[in-house]
Amino acid sequence: MWDLLIIQPFTNVLLLIYSYLGQNFGVAIILFTLLIRLLTHPLMVSQIKGSQKMMELQNHPRYKELQEKYKNDRQKLQEEQAKLIQELKINPFASCLPLLIQFPIIIGLYQSLYKAMPNTPHDLLSLTRILYSFVDINAILPINNQFLWMDLSQPERLYLPFLPFGIPVLAIVVALTTYVQGKLITPPPSNPNDQTAMMSGMMNLYMPFLMGYMGLTLASGLSLYFIVSNLIGILQYAMLGKVNWKNILPFRKSSGEKPVSPAKSVATSRKGGKKK
Amino acid sequence: MKKLKILLWLGLAMVFLAACAGTPLNNWPGLAATEDTVVLAYGQVHVVDAKTGTEKWKYPEKIDNASLIFSNPAVVDNKIIVASYANVVQALDAQSGAVLWTFDTFKGKGKFVAGPVVAGEVILVPSTDHHLYALDLSGKMLWRFQSRNALWAPAIADEEHVYLAGLDHYLYSIRLADGQKEWEVDLGGPLIHAPGSDGNGRLYMTTLKKEALAIDKQNGNIVWRTPITGSAWAAPVVADGKVVFGTDQKKAYILNAENGQVLASLDVSAGIIGGPVLFDGVPVLVTEGGEVFQMKWDGTRGWTRTIKGQLGSTPVISDGRLVVSGLQMEHLIVTFRPDGTEDWSLTASK
Structure with missing residues (x-):
């Protein structure tokens, strides 16, 4: 499933960029990284906004009050903080969720880079088996x-x-x-x-x-x-x-x-x- | 929440490291054999008594990730010649495993994916650094030939010429004496295995463009070209006017060596990566599904055996036994008698 949803499309797009834009793997890596970063940009913005809100929350006077008031009762403090978060309509996971979504993308990017640069016949065979029909291995080999x-x-x-x-x-x-x-x-x-x-x-x-x-x-x-x-x-x-x-x-x-x-x-x- | 984010980033770093560890250099094991010895290259070299299946020695004692050995070794004059991913060639004493000499002039510049072959007094080793190295039997470089790109296929040679297939689509003919190029021919697709050869002055190749070709040894002219299903990853066997090979698209072929006509083809249950070998006069092939089978000259199946593992290495014959190896096997080596019954096997020592 991981290979099918992440590695396979990433590797194919990377090789497609390679085959159409200069047949240089360095250029392909730069453009592909740029593309992925652009596609995940909204996630990053959402993550930053989430972080910003959480930071503002920590500086909120009522938050500080709660910390002071319940400094010896951790459980109560957490309950009250949760209430305040709800009241201020802050999603505490807004900064983490985008990060979580970016994880597989970054790891997939890394793995697809490895896949797209086969070092041995075994690696090349694995690569040929995940290529879409529009990527012609015959035309791109040997990879520069x-x-x-x-x-x-x-x-x-x-x-x-x-x-x-x-x-x-x-x-x-x-x-x-x-x-x-x-x-x-x-x-x-x-x-x-x-x-x-x-x-x-x-x-x-x-x-x-x-x-x-x-x-x-x-x-x-x-x-x-x-x-x-x-x-x-x-x-x-x-x-x-x-x-x-x-x-x-x-x-x-x-x-x-x-x-x-x-x-x-x-x-x-x-x-x-x-x-x- | 900030803590959670930091933990998430740490998690990412750990997964990254795990991903790195999970992508080792990998290939099918290399095999070589003499009448009394089987040599397996699977990260390290295992030398096994062909009669009993007893491991005599291994080199290095522990797998060295910086210098993995996967390519087919060569055996000559009581020496075992091995070529590693560190771009280093070594000669080992066949009896003791002691290192006799090391050729490491171009260490780290590429990898020896293809194994050495010995032509008379010359050791020929192609590298991914685009060069074919010719060494004498004491490890001294005689000459080197530069191709356009990485070399993954072993060279073959006759008394005067070396034939070299490159990922750059070219088949080269080189003078054995001095490494000078005689001719080159673009076969239209990447070449990843050594040519097959017969006594009629022809070479037989397949390309990743899914074609089988015959080439005139004298001038590099293409004699015939036949489309095939899939790609062959190992040298074909040529005998009795026929060319035999299997492809990754679950097909085994017998072509007429004269004109490239398909005489027979056989559908199998998994891809064929290793080359065929003549065992008791009949071609035997192995599949990624663990099948070991005879393909009779009329294209029908003879005996078939199935073992656990992905058989991707070209089998060898030693002491009248067929020796097979591959990935994810229970044993490092399994052997068969001519009637297809299983003989000894070698299990990895702990």
Whole structure:
């Protein structure tokens, strides 16, 4: 079912783009990533709006009151918070549901990239069995995996004549763009000492390493996808005015900033995003 | 809610990692045989006594994901020549498994998907890095020939010439002595198996364009072209003026080698990926459904046996037994006697 609904259409569209637009797999990956990001854009907008509403809720005076009033009764606090959410007509899953829908798309995209670059006859046979009739494998093989200096089916290294080792340029750029994206799209925490804010900060730190490691060891076509995806993600957030440019300074002492009222904090961040 | 989102992202990262782990380089096992030894390449090399089915040794002791070996090994002068996905060729001592030499000049530049073949004193190994490498028996490179794209099919050779099929649609004739190209011919579709050959100066190929072709060895001229159902993934067997092969579209064919006319075709229950082999003078084929069957020269079925697994490797003959292997099998190797009864099998040691 997964293959039928996700992998098969994705792989076919990817190869269709490849066969009609230049027969270069690098170009196909870039265009396909762009297409998927455009198609999932409404989900992303909905996710951002959901997050925004939840953030506003956390800064709502009545929410703060409840937290103060029931700080020793967690169950009661949850009940009252749920009532308030209902009263304000906020859908608590509005920010998570779009994210959940994007999961299979992102994973499917990754897997279809792998499928579309067969490395062995076995992989090629699997590919031929999922192609739609309008994709002619005979016309697209051998797939042109060369893009700039890279073989997209292999992990990438840039070899310079004066260096005895190859530089993993893509892996570095993957890590860098993941870090920058994470920083740019993370809203400023209302309370930096909050556990969730700390978790979010940790994630922004670990994810670049994780993605960089994947870029180092996996086919460079995937690294290209990660980079394009990160850049488009930043662009999408920027167009929606949700980018916090100040965040990209790695050692910004956000916890040392002068405390501001929660409502003011949200307003400031929104204004800052639009300005940029 | 924010926590939930973070957990969701962490979940995504974990699924991503799981997805990475689930896409290893994969292929059908390679097989080679001498009169007393069976060699299986399935990530690592297993050397088995052909009479008893006892594993003598394996190399490397544990599968090395950076250097998987799947292609058909070659056996020459008490050496087993193996080529790995790391683009490395090694000669192993047939008795002990000790590494005698390693050719790793172009390590990491591509993969050896196709196995080595030995032509006299020359080892020929095609790579996905677009080159066919010719080595001497001590592992020294004699020459290399560059094609237009990746090479997935083993080369074949006679006393003076090497014939090489490429994913680039071209069949090349190369001088064995110095690696110079003599002719090339575009066959109109990607070529993923070695040509079949006979004593009449012709090569027999199929392409992913679903055609079978005969080519003149002298000049590369196409002698005939016959449309087929599906694609063949392994070299055909040519004997007695007939060309035998199976396709991924559940068809087995016998063509007239002279003119390409279909003499017989047989519908089977699953795709045929491995090539046929002559066993006791009769073609035997294997299917992805686990069938092992005789296809008699008149196109009818002889004996059929079914075992668990996807049989995609071209079987080999050793010590009068048919040796088969594939994916998702209970055993690494299963052998059959000429009458179709099952003989010894090799189970993976833990």
